[in-house]
Amino acid sequence: MNKSNDRVFSGVQPTGNLHLGNYLGAIKRFVTLQDTHDCIYCVVDLHAITQWQDPAELKNNTREVTAAYLACGIDPAKNIIFNQSQVSGHAELAWIFNCVARMGWLNLMTQFKDKAGKNRENASVGLFCYPNLMAADILLYRADFVPVGEDQKQHMELTRDIATKFNHDFGDRIKELGHGDGYFPITDPLIEGPATRVMSLRDGSKKMSKSDPSDLSRIRMTDDADAIAKKIRKAKTDSDPLPETLEGLAGRSEAENLVGIYAALADTTKEAVISEYAGQPFSVFKPALVELAVEKLSPINDEMRRLMADPAGVDKVLAEGSERAREIADKTIREVKDIVGFLQA
Numbered sequence: 001m002n003k004s005n006d007r008v009f010s011g012v013q014p015t016g017n018l019h020l021g022n023y024l025g026a027i028k029r030f031v032t033l034q035d036t037h038d039c040i041y042c043v044v045d046l047h048a049i050t051q052w053q054d055p056a057e058l059k060n061n062t063r064e065v066t067a068a069y070l071a072c073g074i075d076p077a078k079n080i081i082f083n084q085s086q087v088s089g090h091a092e093l094a095w096i097f098n099c100v101a102r103m104g105w106l107n108l109m110t111q112f113k114d115k116a117g118k119n120r121e122n123a124s125v126g127l128f129c130y131p132n133l134m135a136a137d138i139l140l141y142r143a144d145f146v147p148v149g150e151d152q153k154q155h156m157e158l159t160r161d162i163a164t165k166f167n168h169d170f171g172d173r174i175k176e177l178g179h180g181d182g183y184f185p186i187t188d189p190l191i192e193g194p195a196t197r198v199m200s201l202r203d204g205s206k207k208m209s210k211s212d213p214s215d216l217s218r219i220r221m222t223d224d225a226d227a228i229a230k231k232i233r234k235a236k237t238d239s240d241p242l243p244e245t246l247e248g249l250a251g252r253s254e255a256e257n258l259v260g261i262y263a264a265l266a267d268t269t270k271e272a273v274i275s276e277y278a279g280q281p282f283s284v285f286k287p288a289l290v291e292l293a294v295e296k297l298s299p300i301n302d303e304m305r306r307l308m309a310d311p312a313g314v315d316k317v318l319a320e321g322s323e324r325a326r327e328i329a330d331k332t333i334r335e336v337k338d339i340v341g342f343l344q345a
């Protein structure tokens with residue numbers, strides 16, 4: 001397949017408990033894009049410390065996300081896989097964006113409100129300006145597309161607003177330096193497929209998340225076949241059979257979630273799953289889902305375990321990826337410094 005020159009960037013936080021939502025909403029789609037685009041996949045450790053992380057666990061979790069990328073089939077020779085803190089340009093550009101983005105914009109961010117909870121005064125300043133760092137990640141590589149789950153849509157809009165404001169504020173200088181009408185692209189999010197928002201297996205109104213206190217709420221990428229089977233068997237559902245049409249899933253969030261998970265794992269659509277299982281009870285559908293999930297996730301799980309047994313090997317992938325990322329990032333930082341008016345040697 002011919003690759004376009006369009007660049008893809010995305011990231012996953014090394015905060016432990018990687019789950020099926022991360023896989024279906026993000027990592028599985030990263031793998032597909034590598035055939036058609038230049039891809040840069042980051043382990044965003046600077047983002048992780050916006051909330052307290054135990055240092056030893058942070059290292060381990062950074063390796064775990066890297067192992068997940070590799071085990072799912074992302075080729076580190078054809079793409080760039082690295083961890084954010086090894087490329088200083090992320091923090092440098094984020095600072096500049098702290099001075100471009102407006103307080104009013106960040107005050108609208110719903111993820112901050114969710115993560116800060118009731119005690120906003122005690123949230124880190126980093127958690128508040130985290131979307132500026134995400135914009136910096138993307139724009140440092142002048143990425144065209146960002147595959148993410150639905151929960152990142154608002155951060156992607158902010159990224160576009162920051163690029164637009166920067167291009168506008170420094171418009172004359174950008175032209176003068178020969179960069180045309182705008183220095184940063186207006187990046188498009190790729191939020192597609194049947195599993196852009198995988199819900200908790202215990203509560204169809206909450207998204208599947210790393211921080212849910214109930215481990216039954218999520219299938220972890222490191223769960224073995226028994227754990228996967230148990231969690232799907234115990235997943236909350238109503239007592240009706242599956243409907244004849246997709247519309248029949250309206251108002252049945254738990255049923256719709258399982259159908260979406262099945263569709264994403266089988267690389268098909270919810271419509272196709274519904275037509276196959278129309279009228280079937282969950283006592284038929286759940287075992288089929290268990291079989292499919294185990295078939296798809298077990299090889300990934302085995303490979304992650306194998307990779308994690310050789311931490312030095314994983315670290316080497318990150319070191320090499322960081323070096324290649326740095327080459328692109330350093331060029332952007334030099335150009336941005338020139339645009340902004342910073343003296344440099």
Ligand code: AMP
Binds near residue numbers: 011026151152197208
């Ligand atoms: P995070 O764990 O917050 O770093 O998320 C990594 C990626 O997984 C992002 O692209 C998220 O949008 C995606 N993601 C996280 N949770 C879910 C979910 N429940 N369903 C679909 N995608 C998700």
Ligand code: TRP
Binds near residue numbers: 010044134137152
């Ligand atoms: N904010 C994203 C999340 O919580 C992770 C992330 C950081 C990211 N930087 C990014 C995703 C850049 C895409 C592109 O899931």
